[in-house]
Amino acid sequence: MIKNKFYPIKFQPIFKEKIWGGNKLKSVLNKKTEGNSIGESWEISDVDENDVSIVSNGALKGQSLKTLLNEYTSDLIGIKNHKAFGNKFPLLIKFIDAKEDLSIQLHPNNEMAAKRHNSFGKTEMWYVLQADQDANLIVGFNQEMTSDKYLNHLRNKTLPKILNFDKVKPGDTYFIDVGLIHAIGAGVMVAEIQQTSDVTYRVYDWDRVDANGNSRDLHNDLAIDAINFDLKDDFRINYSKKENQTNKLLTCPYFTTNYLSLQGSILEKENTYDSFMIYLCVDGEATIIASGFSETIKKGETVLMPAAITFFKIEAEAAELLEVYI
Numbered sequence: 508m509i510k511n512k513f514y515p516i517k518f519q520p521i522f523k524e525k526i527w528g529g530n531k532l533k534s535v536l537n538k539k540t541e542g543n544s545i546g547e548s549w550e551i552s553d554v555d556e557n558d559v560s561i562v563s564n565g566a567l568k569g570q571s572l573k574t575l576l577n578e579y580t581s582d583l584i585g586i587k588n589h590k591a592f593g594n595k596f597p598l599l600i601k602f603i604d605a606k607e608d609l610s611i612q613l614h615p616n617n618e619m620a621a622k623r624h625n626s627f628g629k630t631e632m633w634y635v636l637q638a639d640q641d642a643n644l645i646v647g648f649n650q651e652m653t654s655d656k657y658l659n660h661l662r663n664k665t666l667p668k669i670l671n672f673d674k675v676k677p678g679d680t681y682f683i684d685v686g687l688i689h690a691i692g693a694g695v696m697v698a699e700i701q702q703t704s705d706v707t708y709r710v711y712d713w714d715r716v717d718a719n720g721n722s723r724d725l726h727n728d729l730a731i732d733a734i735n736f737d738l739k740d741d742f743r744i745n746y747s748k749k750e751n752q753t754n755k756l757l758t759c760p761y762f763t764t765n766y767l768s769l770q771g772s773i774l775e776k777e778n779t780y781d782s783f784m785i786y787l788c789v790d791g792e793a794t795i796i797a798s799g800f801s802e803t804i805k806k807g808e809t810v811l812m813p814a815a816i817t818f819f820k821i822e823a824e825a826a827e828l829l830e831v832y833i
Contacts, residue, residue, distance in 0.1 A: 526544070552599050552703075553572050610709040611667075612708055630701065709730075775819075796820045804828075
């Protein structure tokens with residue numbers, strides 16, 4: 508597969524059963540899941556050898572993302588990304604369905620994650636796809652906080668009293684920086700864009716147990732050094748939703764995300780970023796045309812555009828997309 512024959516690449520979702528998972532990935536996003544507790548669909552993953560995405564379309568069908576990285580290197584992810592990350596895909600793309608509240612948790616930064624877990628840190632963002640009435644996210648504290656005050660609430664199982672609860676609706680977007688305490692609430696489904704990492708420090712899990720009566724592990728000894736106790740209110744992202752153009756959503760050191768609302772239009776895109784580009788369809792459907800190839804993505808589908816594709820078109824009667832690159 509020479510680089511001028513690259514095309515929009517889809518991957519087989521990797522489904523993760525979770526104690527808090529539901530069935531919206533199937534009922535809302537039309538994923539071919541089995542069971543009623545599927546909490547996550549990993550759309551593009553290179554986390555470890557057991558969780559590497561497999562191509563589901565075109566001439567590369569059946570090949571793993573790792574194989575593509577090893578063979579096509581910078582043609583796939585860009586020169587600067589290959590220099591920075593080698594043959595490791597730097598982002599993990601997910602859809603998450605929380606039928607029940609997720610654990611209250613946080614993630615370490617790059618330095619801490621590398622030292623403790625030989626991993627990247629886990630900076631991430633959420634885009635709310637669907638939310639039941641009065642559903643919420645937990646993001647940060649609701650008052651000035653110290654480690655002693657936090658630990659007192661943790662010991663007394665009153666941690667939720669000091670946390671910030673935000674009611675959410677589709678389209679709401681949050682930046683979850685490392686160290687920020689957070690949780691997805693029951694009834695919320697999100698698209699999650701993050702560094703390639705599966706390192707999570709759970710600090711409270713609502714005292715629940717699994718079918719065998721077992722509690723999940725908590726990581727409070729590790730978490731206490733990783734928590735950012737600053738009172739913050741900068742995690743909600745305000746953005747434009749102008750139709751038929753690229754709207755800036757979020758830029759951080761690890762990824763850039765834009766919002767596209769296409770209504771009966773053809774949008775020409777030029778990749779000048781020396782990076783792969785990822786499109787998540789969060790509503791409707793769109794067709795991406797590149798190098799003589801075309802691929803349609805529907806709500807709940809994701810496509811990877813190799814860095815070697817520098818010009819392409821997106822056509823849609825009605826679609827909302829998230830555009831991601833580094």
